[in-house]
Amino acid sequence: MNIIKQMTKTLVSPSILSANLGNLATDIEMINNSTADWIHVDVMDGMFVPNISFGMPVIAAVKQVAKKPLDVHLMVEKPERYIDDFKKAGADILTVHYEASIHLHRTLQAIKDTGMRAGIALNPSTPVNVLDDIITDADMILIMSVNPGFGGQKFIKQSLEKIRKTKELIVKTGSKALIQVDGGVTLDNNKELVNAGVDILVAGSFVFSSNNPAQTITALKTF
Ligand code: DX5
Numbered sequence: 722m723n724i725i726k727q728m729t730k731t732l733v734s735p736s737i738l739s740a741n742l743g744n745l746a747t748d749i750e751m752i753n754n755s756t757a758d759w760i761h762v763d764v765m766d767g768m769f770v771p772n773i774s775f776g777m778p779v780i781a782a783v784k785q786v787a788k789k790p791l792d793v794h795l796m797v798e799k800p801e802r803y804i805d806d807f808k809k810a811g812a813d814i815l816t817v818h819y820e821a822s823i824h825l826h827r828t829l830q831a832i833k834d835t836g837m838r839a840g841i842a843l844n845p846s847t848p849v850n851v852l853d854d855i856i857t858d859a860d861m862i863l864i865m866s867v868n869p870g871f872g873g874q875k876f877i878k879q880s881l882e883k884i885r886k887t888k889e890l891i892v893k894t895g896s897k898a899l900i901q902v903d904g905g906v907t908l909d910n911n912k913e914l915v916n917a918g919v920d921i922l923v924a925g926s927f928v929f930s931s932n933n934p935a936q937t938i939t940a941l942k943t944f
């Protein structure tokens with residue numbers, strides 16, 4: 722499955738952090754039948770971020786039902802400890818935080834060695850220039866547009882400039898990395914984000930609190 726292809730359109734990866742966790746299969750079916758491209762799965766360890774969400778058993782259960790690639794965002798200290806476990810659980814894209822993995826180059830190689838795609842996430846306070854010497858090793862850069870840990874937070878405006886800088890770095894270095902944005906994405910900022918260079922929009926509360934989540938997913942990628 723060629724999950725990261727030459728980009729011609731904007732991808733949407735709904736975050737199931739805001740799904741109905743008591744009836745997750747129904748929301749995964751909705752995503753299966755929608756125009757969503759990936760399924761964004763937020764893993765939180767209560768250390769890197771204050772919150773705890775879900776781990777490998779939930780991902781393995783989601784994988785049973787999902788017909789789209791699992792885009793797993795690890796908000797976990799020392800994520801390199803769990804790379805094989807997430808592969809076994811069914812992750813297709815594994816994103817780790819720059820701030821959480823000291824030997825990031827080794828971590829990315831280990832992710833790619835399993836056959837998964839490797840992403841790097843940056844917190845809002847982390848500057849883009851920390852990517853200078855690693856961007857050509859990444860399949861994706863995730864720009865956090867809220868402080869990670871919770872759904873439903875307000876979009877941080879400076880993220881737009883960070884996305885533009887990331888795009889510039891990608892063009893300058895010839896990196897093939899895609900740009901993902903995560904946090905506070907709505908129909909009020911989707912177009913501006915794509916114009917700034919975003920390839921993949923993550924949206925949680927905006928999708929799952931809407932009256933028609935499948936329609937909202939399509940609306941997010943329609944300009
Ligand atoms: C936040 C998570 C996000 C979250 C986004 O730490 O990484 O993926 O689900 O939620 P919204 O779209 O509601 O900001």
Ligand code: ZN
Nearest residue numbers: 736763794903
């Ligand atoms: Zn996320």
